[in-house]
Structure formats: structure tokens, C-alpha cells
Amino acid sequence: MENMKKECQVLVVGSGVAGTIAAVSAARKGAHTILIEKNNFPGGTAVTGLHCFICGLYVNDTNMPKGPINKGIVREIISQLKVLSPEKKVMRMGRVYILPYSRQDLVSVFRSLIKNEKQHLEVLYNTQAVSVRTEQSTIAAVRVRGQKGVFDIVPRAVIDCSGHGVIIQLSGAKHQVSDSKQRQLAGYTFRVKGLKDRDNMAAVKVPYYLAQAYAEKKIPLYLKFTTFIPIDNTDEGLCKISIPPARNSIQLAKKDAVVVHGYLCKVLPLFKDSYISDTSSEVLEREGSRLCGEYTLSANDIINARKFPDGALKSAWPIELWNQKKGPQYCYINPGDYYEIPARCLKSQEISNLFCAGRCISVSQEALGSTRVMGTCMSLGEQAGCEAVKLKSKN
Numbered sequence: 337m338e339n340m341k342k343e344c345q346v347l348v349v350g351s352g353v354a355g356t357i358a359a360v361s362a363a364r365k366g367a368h369t370i371l372i373e374k375n376n377f378p379g380g381t382a383v384t385g386l387h388c389f390i391c392g393l394y395v396n397d398t399n400m401p402k403g404p405i406n407k408g409i410v411r412e413i414i415s416q417l418k419v420l421s422p423e424k425k426v427m428r429m430g431r432v433y434i435l436p437y438s439r440q441d442l443v444s445v446f447r448s449l450i451k452n453e454k455q456h457l458e459v460l461y462n463t464q465a466v467s468v469r470t471e472q473s474t475i476a477a478v479r480v481r482g483q484k485g486v487f488d489i490v491p492r493a494v495i496d497c498s499g500h501g502v503i504i505q506l507s508g509a510k511h512q513v514s515d516s517k518q519r520q521l522a523g524y525t526f527r528v529k530g531l532k533d534r535d536n537m538a539a540v541k542v543p544y545y546l547a548q549a550y551a552e553k554k555i556p557l558y559l560k561f562t563t564f565i566p567i568d569n570t571d572e573g574l575c576k577i578s579i580p581p582a583r584n585s586i587q588l589a590k591k592d593a594v595v596v597h598g599y600l601c602k603v604l605p606l607f608k609d610s611y612i613s614d615t616s617s618e619v620l621e622r623e624g625s626r627l628c629g630e631y632t633l634s635a636n637d638i639i640n641a642r643k644f645p646d647g648a649l650k651s652a653w654p655i656e657l658w659n660q661k662k663g664p665q666y667c668y669i670n671p672g673d674y675y676e677i678p679a680r681c682l683k684s685q686e687i688s689n690l691f692c693a694g695r696c697i698s699v700s701q702e703a704l705g706s707t708r709v710m711g712t713c714m715s716l717g718e719q720a721g722c723e724a725v726k727l728k729s730k731n
């Protein structure tokens with residue numbers, strides 16, 4: 337198997353929301369595309385993270401949005417989700433609009449998008465990129481480990497959609513990683529069942545009681561930033577706890593979840609008979625390696641709703657920073673306005689055939705606080721797919 341080699345025009349690494357759409361987008365343009373994913377399903381964090389809202393799909397104004405901010409495959413995804421769960425409708429949360437979704441629905445929509453492109457798109461699940469060979473500032477081959485062993489994929493273009501920027505790192509492309517003291521808090525979600533008389537105040541009561549617990553030195557600062565989201569059935573909710581870099585391990589996250597849940601059971605009658613029914617399967621990083629691309633989007637570009645001649649897509653999501661000392665900090669764009677992300681943010685400065693989409697694009701740490709949400713990552717994937725195919729026609 338070690339000697340086996342597969343060739344393709346576009347290799348997409350990671351089948352999260354960005355990678356799945358990137359691969360579908362490239363395949364629709366007729367490029368022979370391979371999508372590799374280390375899990376055995378598409379969706380990435382959108383599935384493993386127990387999320388329930390897609391953010392970044394709409395402009396935030398006083399009126400309900402008429403449609404999504406970006407055109408393209410994202411609109412197909414929204415329509416297909418609507419068919420599967422018509423009761424899940426766009427809703428306003430604070431100053432933004434979000435789309436509730438079920439993880440099973442998203443996986444089935446992604447599987448059907450992939451299936452429709454079977455002529456040009458080959459998907460290899462349980463397959464992980466392990467090393468990269470570069471020649472003259474070009475990725476010549478990506479070595480992968482799959483169920484049948486190790487082999488090389490020889491692509492014309494590569495799109496890194498691995499979230500943490502694995503190809504960016506392995507290829508030695510210039511990139512940025514935030515210092516651990518400055519890095520945003522990661523997250524870990526647990527689902528609670530058996531809640532009694534859940535009301536709309538639960539989302540306010542949980543942080544209130546945890547702030548008191550911190551003041552009384554019963555829990556560490558980072559657990560004070562726990563949020564509670566009521567979901568589907570009236571006896572269920574999601575608790576999202578925050579994880580500082582020094583405690584980034586699934587074992588420690590599980591322990592923290594038990595501490596938070598145990599405390600809430602003691603002080604809130606709502607939680608008294610509840611139990612943890614599910615957890616995210618990993619600690620969810622907000623930050624990883626970010627490409628140094630031909631352009632790096634800044635917080636000022638976002639706050640000033642900057643438009644670019646090569647603006648590839650739009651976003652109106654606020655900058656949402658999970659500060660280790662202060663918890664979540666928000667900075668909003670003016671209502672009704674949006675900013676653009678230039679296609680240059682998806683292209684490596686020096687590796688000629690490296691593109692990226694999703695969490696690892698070329699943005700500053702602050703700007704990532706806005707661009708990392710799923711709605712934006714999906715459209716980034718579509719644009720990266722188009723850009724990677726263009727490279728093919730140039731050569």
C-alpha cells in the first residue's frame with residue numbers, strides 16, 4: 337500500500353462544514369476531487385460539538401432577514417434542512433439571527449450533496465493526512481493513513497479544511513498561532529436531561545448561580561463562563577463550559593462538566609433530578625493555526641464593514657472573543673451592514689497550490705472571532721473550491 341499513489345486535481349483535507357462544501361464546489365466545476373476525513377462521517381465540529389444553531393448566515397437588522405447573506409450551496413443546504421425539519425426556523429437571539437438545526441439532518445444533507453457529485457468526487461473516510469512533501473514551494477504529495485494503510489495523494493491543488501490547519505503546518509507554510517496566554521477559551525458541551533419545570537429564565541439562572549459559586553471560591557474562573565441553552569424537549573438543555581489552554585484534555589473537561597452539573601443540581605431545583613445524557617466527543621478549539629495568506633483580514637476590516645474588489649463572500653457576524661479572564665466579549669457591526677472576505681485570505685503567500693477554508697484562513701486572532709462560525713465557513717469552503725479549480729485551468 338505504501339507504494340500506492342492516487343492523483344487528483346483538488347485534494348480537500350477535512351470534511352467539516354468548510355471541507356464538505358469545498359469538495360462539492362470543486363467537483364461541481366468538473367475537477368476530479370478527493371476529500372479525506374479522519375472520522376467516518378462528514379460535518380466535523382458541527383456534529384461532534386453538539387451545536388444546535390448555524391451562525392453567520394444572515395445580516396443582522398431589526399427586520400427578519402429575507403434570505404441568507406451569501407448565494408450558492410449554502411442556500412441549498414438551508415432549503416434541504418427546512419424540508420427535513422420544517423419546525424426549525426430562523427430566529428433572533430439578542431442582536432443576531434441564527435438557524436436552529438439537527439446534527440442528524442446536517443449529516444444527511446452533506447451525504448446527499450456528496451452523493452450527487454459521485455462522478456467527480458471521491459470521499460475517503462477514516463483517512464488522515466500525516467505528512468506533506470513539498471517541491472519548489474508547491475505541495476507535491478500528501479501522505480495519508482487510511483483503513484488499508486499508508487499511501488500518497490498527488491494533487492494539483494490542496495485545500496486545508498482541517499480546522500486546526502494541519503496541511504498549513506505540515507507544508508511549512510507561513511502561519512500564525514496565538515500565544516497560549518492570549519488564546520481564546522476552548523469549549524466542551526454536555527447535554528442535560530431530566531430538567532424539571534424548565535422556563536426561559538434557565539439561560540439566565542445558570543450563569544448567575546455559577547458567578548456566585550466563583551465569588552465563593554467553589555469553582556475556578558473559567559467555569560463561571562458556562563452558558564445554558566434550552567433545547568428541543570422541555571426537560572433538556574445544553575451546558576457549554578469553557579476550557580483554558582492548560583486544561584485542554586477530554587478527561588479534565590469531563591471532570592469539569594461533572595463539577596458544574598453537580599453544583600447546579602445542588603443549587604437549582606430545575607437541575608435536581610437531571611443527568612448528563614451526552615457530551616461533545618472532543619474539546620472544541622476556537623483557535624488553531626491560521627494561514628498567512630495573500631491578505632490577512634483584521635478586526636478593523638470587520639468593524640468598519642469593509643468591502644474588497646476581490647470580496648469572495650459576506651458576513652455580518654459580530655466579533656465574539658472568549659477571553660481567558662473576561663469570558664465572552666462581543667463587538668457588533670452596524671445593523672444592516674456586512675463585511676467582505678477577500679479571496680486572497682484563502683491563498684497561501686508562498687506555497688503556490690495551497691488554499692484553505694474554514695477556521696484556518698488568513699485572519700487576525702480578533703477577526704477569527706467572527707469568521708469561524710459555521711455559516712461563514714460553509715461559504716468559505718465554496719469559494720476555496722472555486723479558487724482551487726481556477727489554479728488547474730491556469731497550469
Ligand SMILES: Cc1cc2nc3c(=O)[nH]c(=O)nc-3n(C[C@H](O)[C@H](O)[C@H](O)COP(=O)(O)OP(=O)(O)OC[C@H]3O[C@@H](n4cnc5c(N)ncnc54)[C@H](O)[C@@H]3O)c2cc1C
Pocket residue numbers: 349350351352353354355372373374375379380381382385387388389390391392463464465466497498499500502522523524576620621622693694695696708709710711713
Ligand atoms: C465551543 C464552541 C462553540 C461553537 N458554537 C457554534 C455555534 O453555535 N454555531 C456556529 O455556527 N458555530 C459555532 N462554533 C464554531 C464552529 O463550530 C467551527 O468554527 C466550525 O464548525 C469550523 O468548521 P471547519 O469546517 O473549519 O472545521 P471543523 O469542523 O473542525 O472540521 C475539520 C475536519 O477536519 C478533520 N481533520 C482534522 N485533521 C485531519 C487530518 N489530519 N486528516 C483528515 N481529516 C482531518 C476533522 O476530523 C474535521 O472533520 C463553535 C465553536 C466552538 C469551539
